[in-house]
Amino acid sequence: MSLQFLADGLFAGALIGLGAVGLTLTYSILRFSNFTHGDFISWGAYLALGTVGALTGWIGPAARFMPFSFGWPLIVGGLLAMALTGLLALLLDAALFKPLRRTGHGIVMVIASFGASLALRAMLEFLFTSEPAYFSRAIQIAIPVGLGIRVTPDQAAMMGLALVVVIAMHLLLTRTHIGRSMRAVSENPALARVVGIDVAAVIRATWLIGGALACVSGIMLGLTVQIRPQMGFDLLLPLFAAAILGGIGSVWGAIIGGLIVGVAEAGAVQLIGSEYRSAVAFVLLIAMLLVRPRGLFGVREG
Amino acid sequence: MTGVPALVAHGIEAGYEPGLPIVKGASVTVGRGEIVVLLGPNGAGKSTLMKAIAGLVPIARGTVTLAGAEITQTAAHRMVRLGLAFVPQTENVFTTMSVEENLVLAGHVAPASVRAARLAAMLELFPDLARQRGLAAGRLSGGQRQMLAVARALMIEPHVLMLDEPSAGLSPKLVRDVFAKLVEIRASGVTILMVEQNARAALAIADRAYILADGRNRHEGSAAALAADPDIAEHYLGLGGADASVVGRSAP
Numbered sequence: 001m002s003l004q005f006l007a008d009g010l011f012a013g014a015l016i017g018l019g020a021v022g023l024t025l026t027y028s029i030l031r032f033s034n035f036t037h038g039d040f041i042s043w044g045a046y047l048a049l050g051t052v053g054a055l056t057g058w059i060g061p062a063a064r065f066m067p068f069s070f071g072w073p074l075i076v077g078g079l080l081a082m083a084l085t086g087l088l089a090l091l092l093d094a095a096l097f098k099p100l101r102r103t104g105h106g107i108v109m110v111i112a113s114f115g116a117s118l119a120l121r122a123m124l125e126f127l128f129t130s131e132p133a134y135f136s137r138a139i140q141i142a143i144p145v146g147l148g149i150r151v152t153p154d155q156a157a158m159m160g161l162a163l164v165v166v167i168a169m170h171l172l173l174t175r176t177h178i179g180r181s182m183r184a185v186s187e188n189p190a191l192a193r194v195v196g197i198d199v200a201a202v203i204r205a206t207w208l209i210g211g212a213l214a215c216v217s218g219i220m221l222g223l224t225v226q227i228r229p230q231m232g233f234d235l236l237l238p239l240f241a242a243a244i245l246g247g248i249g250s251v252w253g254a255i256i257g258g259l260i261v262g263v264a265e266a267g268a269v270q271l272i273g274s275e276y277r278s279a280v281a282f283v284l285l286i287a288m289l290l291v292r293p294r295g296l297f298g299v300r301e302g
Numbered sequence: 303m304t305g306v307p308a309l310v311a312h313g314i315e316a317g318y319e320p321g322l323p324i325v326k327g328a329s330v331t332v333g334r335g336e337i338v339v340l341l342g343p344n345g346a347g348k349s350t351l352m353k354a355i356a357g358l359v360p361i362a363r364g365t366v367t368l369a370g371a372e373i374t375q376t377a378a379h380r381m382v383r384l385g386l387a388f389v390p391q392t393e394n395v396f397t398t399m400s401v402e403e404n405l406v407l408a409g410h411v412a413p414a415s416v417r418a419a420r421l422a423a424m425l426e427l428f429p430d431l432a433r434q435r436g437l438a439a440g441r442l443s444g445g446q447r448q449m450l451a452v453a454r455a456l457m458i459e460p461h462v463l464m465l466d467e468p469s470a471g472l473s474p475k476l477v478r479d480v481f482a483k484l485v486e487i488r489a490s491g492v493t494i495l496m497v498e499q500n501a502r503a504a505l506a507i508a509d510r511a512y513i514l515a516d517g518r519n520r521h522e523g524s525a526a527a528l529a530a531d532p533d534i535a536e537h538y539l540g541l542g543g544a545d546a547s548v549v550g551r552s553a554p
């Protein structure tokens with residue numbers, strides 16, 4: 001049996017993991033399951049498509065970094081798109097979630113986010129149609145790395161990026177004031193206020209960071225498959241599975257959960273066929289909730 | 303008590319749901335440099351009054367002033383910047399963070415130039431915490447946790463320190479330790495308002511006391527006078543001596 005599924009699974013898993021990091025942060029600080037997170041991923045990809053298009057339209061086509069399929073416009077455009085996706089999340093919070101937070105219960109927020117998710121997806125379809133779009137049509141040659149595994153240069157770059165992002169998130173949460181404040185609000189919002197933390201500011205930071213991370217996974221997804229309006233929504237189940245597997249609130253847990261889900265999905269595709277792919281995340285999710293609801297690295301009941 | 307009092311709560315009406323006051327017009331005044339204790343039966347509304355002053359429970363009526371400036375509707379997170387520190391009765395440390403992180407987080411409101419010195423000062427004042435600085439606060443003993451909560455509050459060098467049952471769940475020896483620390487802290491110029499069930503031990507270090515029942519002031523007076531009043535002793539102080547330290551409840 002070929003070990004290729006390992007490489008494909010780890011790549012998909014890194015992408016799922018990055019999305020799950022944002023999801024786990026918003027969940028632990030805002031205390032509701034945010035269904036729009038998948039749509040932030042789609043919006044992130046489209047926003048990057050837009051910023052890259054605008055940059056190349058403005059300055060002209062740029063050479064790509066061989067052997068990768070992309071050049072500096074994707075880097076600069078990606079950073080811009082991360083900021084824009086963060087702003088989109090902030091905007092949605094100000095318009096929808098903030099008013100509900102005052103009165104609403106968790107379930108009201110979940111349902112509101114479900115509605116917002118439909119609306120965000122419909123807007124993408126309206127703006128960009130459901131025709132697939134691409135960052136680049138350049139064909140990537142997969143390079144053999146041993147054991148019969150082949151990896152494209154883009155995949156390798158994205159894995160590296162995912163690692164950098166997770167380490168950055170880890171440092172943010174453990175070494176900076178805003179990161180410690182986020183952990184404080186997630187554990188005990190009342191005590192956080194008592195020690196002088198402006199909870200509203202922490203919530204804004206959380207949306208910004210969650211949106212930006214969703215954008216990164218959107219770009220990763222866009223580089224490997226086609227960009228379509230429902231691509232992020234389709235990822236929702238694996239995202240939740242990864243976040244719960246790793247333990248709500250745990251950044252490393254979300255990434256490791258993502259890798260487990262990614263590899264399990266790829267393995268299942270190879271062993272029993274692609275029809276069962278989406279069942280894998282579901283089975284993992286349910287199994288974890290039954291066996292260990294707080295997840296691998298969680299501190300609280302999920 | 304001379305000059306402008308450090309903290310005045312006047313005619314406070316506060317509760318968790320609109321139209322359902324728990325504190326029904328209570329008043330407390332704390333002079334500069336005083337230790338004042340708030341006594342009263344379980345459910346009297348002592349914690350609710352403390353939380354209302356700290357900005358965690360909405361105040362429907364009444365005013366709170368800190369050194370003469372009104373702070374009634376000030377958001378809780380701004381209180382520490384005004385020099386008012388609060389140690390809640392339960393869940394008063396971040397259990398998933400280390401001892402040091404708890405202190406660093408609280409010290410952030412201070413100017414960057416003094417933070418390191420404050421942390422060092424706290425670790426010196428509480429040697430137990432210095433030994434455990436890397437440990438998650440959730441793994442401290444009840445007494446150490448209470449010390450951490452107090453140290454955390456002191457990181458802002460407050461003018462007024464409010465403590466809700468700092469001795470709850472502690473052994474008699476630790477109760478004495480905590481109260482000795484509080485006397486030390488007051489000597490450094492901090493004004494203290496605290497709720498206590500260890501009434502006799504608290505009265506022994508306090509200047510004045512208030513007794514709250516059903517959300518209202520019931521008695522007030524100098525700590526010595528209240529401790530000596532047989533009627534009050536029978537109803538509110540328990541019958542034991544200062545060191546019997548009848549601790550009614552276990553740690554949270």
Ligand SMILES: Nc1ncnc2c1ncn2[C@@H]1O[C@H](COP(=O)(O)OP(=O)(O)OP(=O)(O)O)[C@@H](O)[C@H]1O
Nearest residue numbers: 318319324342343344345346347348349350351391
């Ligand atoms: N978070 C809350 N939500 C709703 N009601 C509450 C809440 N906390 C306390 N109460 C109610 O307010 C009343 C007073 O509680 P409070 O905690 O202020 O009393 P206390 O005097 O501090 O008592 P104790 O000595 O037991 O600590 C109680 O009847 C309690 O049920």
Ligand SMILES: [Mg+2]
Nearest residue numbers: 348349350391
């Ligand atoms: Mg109480």
